Each structure stands twice: as C-alpha cells, then as structure tokens.
Amino acid sequence: MHYLQQQCYIKEIIIEPKLVNNIYEISKQYSDNIFLVVDKNTLKFLNKKILDKVSNIILPANVVASLDIIELVKNKAKSSDLIIALGSGTINDICKYTSYIEQKEYILFPTAASMNGYTSATASISVDGYKRSFTAHLAKAIYIDTDILTNAPIRLTLSGFADFICRSTAQADWLLSHLLLGTQYNELPFIMVNEMEQILLKEYQYLNKKSSEIVVLLMQALLISGFGMVISDGSYSASQGEHIIAHAMDIVNYNHCSLHGEKIAVTTMTMGNLQEKILSIKNPIIQRSTIEESEIIEYFGINQFTKILEQKKKYAAKCSKIVHEKWKNIFNIIQQNILPTKHLEKIFSELSMPYLPEHLGWNQKQYHTVANLAFATRDRFTFLDLANCIIN
Ligand SMILES: [Zn+2]
Structure with a gap:
C-alpha cells in the first residue's frame, strides 16, 4: 500500500x-x-x-x-x-x-x-x-x-502488440509460481485488460492498416498493462519467462536491430510452446536440475547468478510433492488462461511479425541453449524452471 x-x-x-x-x-x-x-x-x-x-x-x-x-x-x-x-x-x-x-x-x-x-x-x-x-x-x-x-512506424506498433499479448505466457508463469510455491498472485491486472485483449485478438489486422481506433485501443491496453505492474508491486503480470529469455539473449548476443517487442514475440512463442508441452504431461515427476553453476557462469560470463541458482534448486525440492498431488488442478487453472500458440503464430504470421529466432537473425543453437539456461538469470519461478527439473 x-x-x-x-x-x-x-x-x-x-x-x-x-x-x-x-x-x-x-x-x-x-x-x-x-x-x-x-x-x-x-x-x-x-x-x-x-x-x-x-x-x-x-x-x-x-x-x-x-x-x-x-x-x-x-x-x-x-x-x-x-x-x-x-x-x-x-x-x-x-x-x-x-x-x-x-x-x-x-x-x-x-x-x-x-x-x-x-x-x-x-x-x-x-x-x-x-x-x-x-x-x-x-x-x-x-x-x-x-x-x-496512429502514424507511428508499423514495427513500433506491432512491437507494442507483442509486449501486450505476452500476457498469456506471463500469467501462466505467475500462476505456476503461485500454485507451486505459494508466492503472491493478483488476478486484477488481467481482468482490467481482458476486454481489450478480446478486441485486439479479433481486430489485430487493423494495426497493420494504421486504424486510429485500434492503435489507440492497443495504447490503452499497454497503459493499463503498465498499471497492472504497479498494482502487482513488480513486473509479475507482464514480464515472466518470455522476458527472461529475451534479457538472457541480450547478455550473450545483444541484438540492436530488433525492437523489444519483436524479441518478445519470438520468446513468447518459445514460452507458449514450452508451457503447452509441460502441461500435456500426465504425471510429471520433479527431480533435481542437473545444470551446475559453473555452466551458468561460463555461459553468461557473470557470477551474480550463482545465488539465484542455489535458490532455484530449493524451489524444485519444495514443489515436488505438490506437483505429484495436485497436477491436474494446476493444469486446469493455468490452461484456462492461456492462448494457444498455434493461434498466436497465425496472428504474428499474418501481421508479418517475427516469431522464430531465425526471423531476428538469432542463431538457433545459441538461442535454444540460452532458453535452457535462462531460468538461472532471474529470481522468478517460471515454466523455464520446471522444464529443467521435470521428467515424464
Ligand atoms: Zn516488455
């Protein structure tokens, strides 16, 4: 307060x-x-x-x-x-x-x-x-x-669209942390933008046509998304795994040619696919991550992530029991809040937006390594963490 x-x-x-x-x-x-x-x-x-x-x-x-x-x-x-x-x-x-x-x-x-x-x-x-x-x-x-x-360069407007529509993967990650670890969660930021999101999901093609009505609606949605972060007491409602991967990519290979939202479009697809894949596992089992801190330090060249990794290992141990007992319930709650990645891919593709790492000139091999290790770069529990400690 x-x-x-x-x-x-x-x-x-x-x-x-x-x-x-x-x-x-x-x-x-x-x-x-x-x-x-x-x-x-x-x-x-x-x-x-x-x-x-x-x-x-x-x-x-x-x-x-x-x-x-x-x-x-x-x-x-x-x-x-x-x-x-x-x-x-x-x-x-x-x-x-x-x-x-x-x-x-x-x-x-x-x-x-x-x-x-x-x-x-x-x-x-x-x-x-x-x-x-x-x-x-x-x-x-x-x-x-x-x-x-309305007349802003179209790349900027579409970048804003991606920074807004990553709501889906951000909410899934935030819910996951809340359901597994009992961290705080607030539904209000999502309720506030829901109606606007529904319109944008229908009318997105008007962004490319520079329709004043839809571009202004997107701006309003972005402003409210920003307020959502203020009332969440942090960026939880709008920045989770998809932003963690984008920031981790910036550390190893800063891409000056791409806009923030263009990177987020690509990383949102990665997170969305990962979330869908993990949620489709019927009876997941949690085990200790095999990734060692030396690997993280060597890859990112920064040793400040060591503490985060230690904390993450404790999280994995903590959520093992609850995953075993309540996975179906967790699946149901998260599933009803996410946008299918096939749907997002169709939208990004129709808007001629980047949605794969190669669209931004990112090396695929490097990108997948970064996505795999990125969980250790931020003290926020997401599906990136679960991917590192889950087995079928
Ligand atoms: Zn952002």
Missing part, C-alpha cells in the same frame, strides 16, 4: 488529436523551468520555435538508454525542474530515470504504442551492454497525440 501511495501519482492521461502542437502550453502549466528531451526522429513533430523558448537536448535517432546518456541529460537539465519527454520507449526510460534520480518530475508525450513501460515505475537502462531494470517513478502526466500514435 505504501508503494502504491508513493508511485500511483499520474495527475492525468489525455488522449486527443494534435496534442503535441500545444506541448509548450501544456508543459508550462506545470513549470516555467522545463527541459525538453527529443530525438532526431521525434524532432519532426515539434514546431521548431519551441527550441528557442525552452532548454532542450536532441538525442541521436537510435540512442540507447545508457548510464552515459543519463549522465548527459542529467547535467544538461541541472537547472530545470521539470523534464518533458517526447518519444517512445527509450526516451521515456531516459527521462523517467533521470528525473527520478534528480528528484524532478517528468511529463510524457509518447509517440508510439510500442511497449508497456509508459505507466510502469521502473526504467530499463543499459549497463555494460545489457538491459537492467531500475526503480524509478511514474510520469506526472501523459499526453497522447492520437495522430502521431
């Missing part, structure tokens, strides 16, 4: 056409001393006169949210008390984290329905070449220009 009181403070979210035309007037309501962050792609949405009126930084088109960039923006914005972000995921992460560490507020003008981080209180920052999640805060207000959103 304390967490909610601290973090749940978005004064307003406005979704309207042509809002960015009034970015200066809107921002001035909050402060006279603002600092505007754009990149070379989002600069085109601005009336250039604003650049003479407010302090600003124009970042490169494919900027990475790294600690160096955070430092740069932090220093440039030193004398301002409000940061304005005009952009999608990366600009949001940069402004969210910089404003948080500088104890400033930030206002967001998102330019694409590309991921669900606009309303989450964590920032994804690149450290030593791979993404890490840092505690941050929510925007003071969010202003969504529907013209800009």
Whole structure:
C-alpha cells in the first residue's frame, strides 16, 4: 500500500488529436523551468520555435538508454525542474530515470504504442551492454497525440502488440509460481485488460492498416498493462519467462536491430510452446536440475547468478510433492488462461511479425541453449524452471 501511495501519482492521461502542437502550453502549466528531451526522429513533430523558448537536448535517432546518456541529460537539465519527454520507449526510460534520480518530475508525450513501460515505475537502462531494470517513478502526466500514435512506424506498433499479448505466457508463469510455491498472485491486472485483449485478438489486422481506433485501443491496453505492474508491486503480470529469455539473449548476443517487442514475440512463442508441452504431461515427476553453476557462469560470463541458482534448486525440492498431488488442478487453472500458440503464430504470421529466432537473425543453437539456461538469470519461478527439473 505504501508503494502504491508513493508511485500511483499520474495527475492525468489525455488522449486527443494534435496534442503535441500545444506541448509548450501544456508543459508550462506545470513549470516555467522545463527541459525538453527529443530525438532526431521525434524532432519532426515539434514546431521548431519551441527550441528557442525552452532548454532542450536532441538525442541521436537510435540512442540507447545508457548510464552515459543519463549522465548527459542529467547535467544538461541541472537547472530545470521539470523534464518533458517526447518519444517512445527509450526516451521515456531516459527521462523517467533521470528525473527520478534528480528528484524532478517528468511529463510524457509518447509517440508510439510500442511497449508497456509508459505507466510502469521502473526504467530499463543499459549497463555494460545489457538491459537492467531500475526503480524509478511514474510520469506526472501523459499526453497522447492520437495522430502521431496512429502514424507511428508499423514495427513500433506491432512491437507494442507483442509486449501486450505476452500476457498469456506471463500469467501462466505467475500462476505456476503461485500454485507451486505459494508466492503472491493478483488476478486484477488481467481482468482490467481482458476486454481489450478480446478486441485486439479479433481486430489485430487493423494495426497493420494504421486504424486510429485500434492503435489507440492497443495504447490503452499497454497503459493499463503498465498499471497492472504497479498494482502487482513488480513486473509479475507482464514480464515472466518470455522476458527472461529475451534479457538472457541480450547478455550473450545483444541484438540492436530488433525492437523489444519483436524479441518478445519470438520468446513468447518459445514460452507458449514450452508451457503447452509441460502441461500435456500426465504425471510429471520433479527431480533435481542437473545444470551446475559453473555452466551458468561460463555461459553468461557473470557470477551474480550463482545465488539465484542455489535458490532455484530449493524451489524444485519444495514443489515436488505438490506437483505429484495436485497436477491436474494446476493444469486446469493455468490452461484456462492461456492462448494457444498455434493461434498466436497465425496472428504474428499474418501481421508479418517475427516469431522464430531465425526471423531476428538469432542463431538457433545459441538461442535454444540460452532458453535452457535462462531460468538461472532471474529470481522468478517460471515454466523455464520446471522444464529443467521435470521428467515424464
Ligand atoms: Zn516488455
């Protein structure tokens, strides 16, 4: 509750056409001393006169949210008390984290329905070449220009669709942990997006046609998915095994050419197939994982995962009895919440989205090794863990 009181403070979210035309007037309501962050792609949405009126930084088109960039923006914005972000995921992460560490507020003008981080209180920052999640805060207000959103590059919109539709594998993993280990679980994030998900599953082809109605609906679903993470007190409702594999791939082979949601589309298919395969086992038996910590350290080149692996071995021992006694019940509860992977594959394929590792240029052998070892990279119990300790 304390967490909610601290973090749940978005004064307003406005979704309207042509809002960015009034970015200066809107921002001035909050402060006279603002600092505007754009990149070379989002600069085109601005009336250039604003650049003479407010302090600003124009970042490169494919900027990475790294600690160096955070430092740069932090220093440039030193004398301002409000940061304005005009952009999608990366600009949001940069402004969210910089404003948080500088104890400033930030206002967001998102330019694409590309991921669900606009309303989450964590920032994804690149450290030593791979993404890490840092505690941050929510925007003071969010202003969504529907013209800009609708006309965003299609890859960004489809990336957002994948980051939303991984709800299915994330919920299955979160439920698994809850049912086997008794960890906390909350149905509310899923109830809140269910109706929107049903529409998107029917009308997804309109994303490719840049239908304003459907793109805005996707954005609303992503915003609520972000709130779901806030009320879950962590990213549990929207980031499980599929995100763990994507982040583990980033460690061994960072793919700068692919968007977050494109990686998630591929890893969601992997998780979905794995979940279906494990759920189809009639009488599973749990045994100790044979993967040793030396293997994990050697593969990822990071020894911080040792503790996680130790913990995971205890989890496997803990869930053995309950799997033996209640598997049918566990199967029934999880099964009714998942989307069949055949259905997802059809959707991704019709949208011309990547859904296999080779679609992203990932080496299949490396990808399968990473998917097999990824469970040890995060302290979250998912079907990736079960895959390592289950036998038919
Ligand atoms: Zn995501």
